[in-house]
Amino acid sequence: MTAASAKTFAAVLTPPARGAIATVAVRGQAAVVWSDRFFTSFSKVPLCQAEVGRILVGQWQAEEEELGEELVVAKLAEDYVEIHCHGGVQASRRIVKHLESVGCEIGTWQQWTRREAADAIVAEAQIALPEAATQQAALHLIDQAAGALSHRVSAIVRDIEDGNFEIAQQQIAQLLRFAPFGQHLTRPWSVVLAGPPNVGKSSLLNKMLGYDRAIVLDMPGTTRDVLHATTALDGWPVQFSDTAGIRLSDDQVEQAGILKAKAALEQADAVLVLHDATNLRPHELDDSLKQLPAALHVVNKIDLANDLQLPEGGEMLATSAVTGQGVPELISAIVTQLVPVRPDVGQAIPFTLRQLDHLEQAQQLLQNQLPAPASQRLSDLLNLTSFPADNS
Numbered sequence: 275m276t277a278a279s280a281k282t283f284a285a286v287l288t289p290p291a292r293g294a295i296a297t298v299a300v301r302g303q304a305a306v307v308w309s310d311r312f313f314t315s316f317s318k319v320p321l322c323q324a325e326v327g328r329i330l331v332g333q334w335q336a337e338e339e340e341l342g343e344e345l346v347v348a349k350l351a352e353d354y355v356e357i358h359c360h361g362g363v364q365a366s367r368r369i370v371k372h373l374e375s376v377g378c379e380i381g382t383w384q385q386w387t388r389r390e391a392a393d394a395i396v397a398e399a400q401i402a403l404p405e406a407a408t409q410q411a412a413l414h415l416i417d418q419a420a421g422a423l424s425h426r427v428s429a430i431v432r433d434i435e436d437g438n439f440e441i442a443q444q445q446i447a448q449l450l451r452f453a454p455f456g457q458h459l460t461r462p463w464s465v466v467l468a469g470p471p472n473v474g475k476s477s478l479l480n481k482m483l484g485y486d487r488a489i490v491l492d493m494p495g496t497t498r499d500v501l502h503a504t505t506a507l508d509g510w511p512v513q514f515s516d517t518a519g520i521r522l523s524d525d526q527v528e529q530a531g532i533l534k535a536k537a538a539l540e541q542a543d544a545v546l547v548l549h550d551a552t553n554l555r556p557h558e559l560d561d562s563l564k565q566l567p568a569a570l571h572v573v574n575k576i577d578l579a580n581d582l583q584l585p586e587g588g589e590m591l592a593t594s595a596v597t598g599q600g601v602p603e604l605i606s607a608i609v610t611q612l613v614p615v616r617p618d619v620g621q622a623i624p625f626t627l628r629q630l631d632h633l634e635q636a637q638q639l640l641q642n643q644l645p646a647p648a649s650q651r652l653s654d655l656l657n658l659t660s661f662p663a664d665n666s
């Protein structure tokens with residue numbers, strides 16, 4: 275426990291929704307005494323006298339209340355009590371209100387995590403974990419919650435203190451290589467489907483998702499607004515955006531859609547530029563689709579083109595959104611583009627902008643031969659007291 279958390283503090287650790295059980299955690303010198311004011315165990319053992327580790331069933335009731343709630347209280351340390359009550363929002367709120375009435379400080383589960391975690395990076399990992407959209411993303415965050423990044427940062431601080439500046443710089447550079455990947459552990463990669471009208475963007479989206487998310491019609495200009503759908507590709511969270519076919523148009527609604535499509539291209543981690551196999555004219559592509567840095571060019575409708583000759587030189591994938599031919603290869607190509615190096619289990623990965631910022635600053639300071647401030651930036655990264663305040 276840090277000095278800041280010396281006051282007795284309570285938080286509801288379970289989400290504010292209907293559930294079978296909610297957990298209220300209380301930590302601090304008065305945790306047991308204050309819980310005892312409201313809780314009477316059926317075995318008549320007061321919490322103060324119960325041994326650590328004891329789980330008691332009993333009644334939680336304030337003096338002025340006519341009715342109490344039957345619940346379970348676990349005394350997990352002399353200064354730590356967990357109350358497991360009914361999962362309804364009002365039930366946990368009532369217990370928190372009682373604790374507050376006797377002087378307990380109340381906070382959110384994120385604030386609780388910041389007080390309880392071993393260091394600020396571990397706290398960030400625990401807070402980020404519910405945001406992980408896939409199991410694979412969660413596993414990497416669990417590694418950081420177990421200290422992978424914290425240990426690496428501490429080792430770099432020691433390297434700097436020992437005068438091993440070059441090793442420290444190499445270690446920071448290695449961490450920074452994983453930072454773009456790390457930001458996506460809580461936020462899906464963005465993949466945009468773009469191209470001329472009627473080439474099969476919406477059909478290919480539906481095929482990759484495995485269900486009909488977008489309207490498909492044999493009519494150019496079907497998709498207007500940008501349409502999003504989130505899925506997992508090879509275990510990584512990906513948000514696809516289907517866009518309006520880009521062409522010159524007098525239709526105001528279509529024009530608005532095309533502008534939105536072009537804006538979506540700028541935010542994308544990867545763009546699938548689609549071409550029609552029955553009408554292959556890559557040189558006539560709109561300027562906005564030429565030379566996109568993160569583009570994968572896909573020739574769709576290959577089921578309709580028997581003697582298809584792909585243009586030489588340019589890397590192009592071939593698919594049929596109707597038969598599914600080439601779709602697994604396309605998905606592999608997308609994954610390779612998004613995650614070129616798959617991190618090992620246990621790899622230290624920076625996953626927040628705060629971490630990225632501190633690491634970049636430390637690297638810059640080392641390059642400018644300022645080891646002491648560099649070491650300070652890294653130590654701040656771990657320090658719970660320098661963690662930005664957040665009421666969430």
Ligand SMILES: Nc1nc2c(ncn2[C@@H]2O[C@H](COP(=O)(O)OP(=O)(O)OP(=O)(O)O)[C@@H](O)[C@H]2O)c(=O)[nH]1
Pocket residue numbers: 470471472473474475476477478489490491492493494495496497498517518519520574575576577578593594595596597
């Ligand atoms: N045979 C065949 N038809 C396809 C394929 N992909 C799409 N189509 C057909 O092509 C037409 C247009 O498909 P969409 O998916 O709506 O095309 P789009 O690119 O989204 O079109 P816009 O939204 O208008 O820009 C539909 O009739 C689809 O069934 C394919 O791989 N093979």
Ligand SMILES: [Mg+2]
Pocket residue numbers: 475476477488489496497516517519
């Ligand atoms: Mg469409």
